[in-house]
Amino acid sequence: MPEIRRLPESLVNRIAAGEVVERPASALKEIVENAVDAGATRIVVKILEGGLDRVEVTDDGCGMSPEQMALALERHATSKLPDDAIEQVATLGFRGEALPSIASVARFMVESRLHGSDEGWRKVVDHGELIEDGPAALPPGTRVRVEKLFAKVPARRKFLRTARSEYGACVDVVRRLAMARPDIAFRLEHGDRCVFDLQGGQGIAERVAQIVARDLKDNGVVIDVDRGAMRLTGIAGLPTYNRGVADHQYLFVNGRPVKDRLLTGAVRGAYSDMLARDRHAVLALFLDLPNEDVDVNVHPAKTEVRFRDAQAVRGFIVSGLRGSLATGDRRSAQAPDASAMGRWQVEPAEPQPALRSIFQGRDWSAPGSVGTFREPAQAFHGENSAGDLAMPQGRAESAAEATAEDLAEYPLGIARGQVAETYIVAEASDGLVIVDQHAAHERLVLERLRAAGAGDKVAASQALLMPEVVELEETACDRLEEQADKFAELGLVIERFGPGAMLVRALPGSLRKADPAKLLQDLGDDIAQHGESLLLGEKLDYVLATMACHGSVRAGRVLSVTEMNALLREMERTPRSGQCNHGRPTWVKLGMADVEKLFGRH
Incomplete structure (x- = not known):
């Protein structure tokens, strides 16, 4: 039998470093967290070649004495656990293994000076060997420098990525910690370039x-x-x-x-x-x-x-x-896409062929000549349309002729026309609003279907004539069994059928044609990835969204002024009307300042 021996301390630290220090960003994270825990109000991070050559962190925290610095370089020595109650950890670091792990696989320098002390102290460790220990001149706080990470561990060095990839990982680490502590000032430098310089005392x-x-x-x-x-x-x-x-x-x-x-x-x-x-x-x-x-x-x-x-x-x-x-579910994108706005240009002297038919024969002096008003338009009927878009005629006429004072009552403005039989153009008190009529009505119909209880009907169970046995891995069956009650609420009735199988007794009515085996496999994978299954609910939402899509106003449908204003008013009072069922905006606003810029009036 091979002899059992104790590993040397240097090798133990290198093994531990494999868990703590995977790449320069890992070392940077540990050092910045120490700076935060030290009560720093400003942290400066400097990296070279994506951290492959150097990572340096300077803070104005409490600092350390020479004796504390020596302890900090020993494994499992920390100031962040005053007692044994590890479940009450209130600091970012607490394990006491980061600094010795980093020092065992890189050239590591730490300089520190206590507030109120006359001088600081420096320690330099080269891949686990202490090579310098003496006084240093620096302001109160701590400076840590890590150079040539894994230079003497070629098996680890060759697995590091390019300088650009390592740089991206370092930036992500500092960004996340800077977000977590908006009260602390953060500065990040890459070589001679300042990546960002954030002032402290900001709101989240x-x-x-x-x-x-x-x-x-x-x-x-x-x-x-x-x-x-x-x-x-x-x-x-x-x-x-x-x-x-x-x-x-x-x-x-x-x-x-x-x-x-x-x-x-x-x-x-x-x-x-x-x-x-x-x-x-x-x-x-x-x-x-x-x-x-x-x-x-x-x-x-x-x-x-x-x-x-x-x-x-x-x-x-x-x-x-x-x-x-x-609270903001009726909001949409706050401004048109910048690239789309950048394509605005001076209108050519000769109308384009596609627009010539619109311009010809139009009396531009006639009232209401702007837009495409065509009367009458057929009202919207049908089971899935969730009602007509109708407005009392008297109110519609007053809305169409609204004054500037009246516009303040309508956040989405008053309809002024229809473009390409797809987009409604409205005038608001602070700009122009363009509405995608199909996307907007699709969301309105979906919300009406939900309010009418269509979601419960979609999720209603339909029992299978013959329950189907689906064989799966035992772990997948365990996950599905834990979620069985929630699945039953959505119309999927399943139960355990041995160690490696599930019995499907009923499917949601809207998914009655689904393959039970494929459905359960996808649900099991979804639970493994997210901790809870979201897929079944999303499938049922998709059915509702499809119903809403087929029951909504299509692009290319001519609307009357009455119908356009009715659509705008319903959007203003319907939850989540700012986006369609797929997350795209239903309307965008072009502020008057932007309109004036287009014509050089700013």
Whole structure:
């Protein structure tokens, strides 16, 4: 039998570094978190070659004495756990293994000076070997420098990516920590270039918008809700303000940046009926709850957490997000797309062929000559249209002839015409509003169908003549069995049928033609990815959305002034009317200032 031996300390540190230090961004995260925990009010980060050559962090925190610096370079030595109550961790770091792990696989220098002390101290460790220990001159605070990461560990060095990729990871780390602490000033430099310089004392919404996207503040809603001891704050983009990938979703738990599937699933659930499956919300959410209700000691990287009551946390996030979005659910994109506006140009002297037929034979001096008013237009009927778009004639006439004072009563303005038999042009008190009539009416019909209980009818169960047995992996069956009660509410009745099989007794009526085996396989995968199945609800929402689409006003339909104004008024009072069922805007506004710029009147 081979002899059992104790590993040398240097090798132990290198093994530990494999869990803590994966790349330059990992080391940077640990060092910046230490600076935050030290009470810094300003943190300066400098990196070279994406962090492959150097990572340097300077802060004005409390600093360390020479004795404290020596302890900080020992494994499992920390100042952040005054007692053994690890479930009460209130700091970003607490494991006491980051600095010695980094020092074992890089050239590591730490300089620090206590506030009120006359001089500082420097320690330099080269891949686990102390090579310098003496006084240093620096302002109160701490400076940490990591150079030549994995230079003496070629097996790890060759797995690092290009300087550009490592730079992107470093920027993401600093951005997330800067968002978590808007009270701290952050400066990031890459070589001789300043990437960003953020002042301290900012609000959360202002800091997030400055880091993520400046137009997020105008296209989002501020989140601030609480339930018992839990509180959710931050900023969430409108459904119409979305992206094709989920890389602009920032989630924080007790000020700690995390990547948690439960939180990601909760965000997807909150936006489920407002975004297409291939679109993703833009947001930054900060969840605060008692320390004993969340376990942060799951992984050395501390980016994963576990909640004592995961379902309560998920429900709180979904309801909080939906409630906050409801305050701006009639809003849409705040301005037309910049690239589209950039294509505006001076009208050619000769009308284009496509427009010549419109211009010819028109008496431009006649009242109401602008637009395409055609009377009469057929009213909208049908089971799925959810009612006609009708307005009393007297009110319609007064709306069409509204004065500037009257426009203030109507946020979406008064209809002035119809373009290409698809878009309604309205005049508001502060600009022009353009409405996609099909997308807008599609959302109105969907909300009416829901209000009329169509969702319950879509989810009604239809029993199978012969229950079907679906064989799956045992773990997948366990996941599905845990969600069986929720599936039953949506019309899918299943039960366990042995260790590796599920019995399907009924399907939702609208999905009666679905393949039970494929459906359960997809649901199991969905639970594995998000912690809870969202797929079945989304499939039923898709059925409702399809019904709404077929029952709504089509593009190319000529509308009367009465119908156009009726559509605008219903949009103003209908929830989520700012976006269609796929997350696209139903209307955009061109402010008067933008109109004047087009004509050089600014």
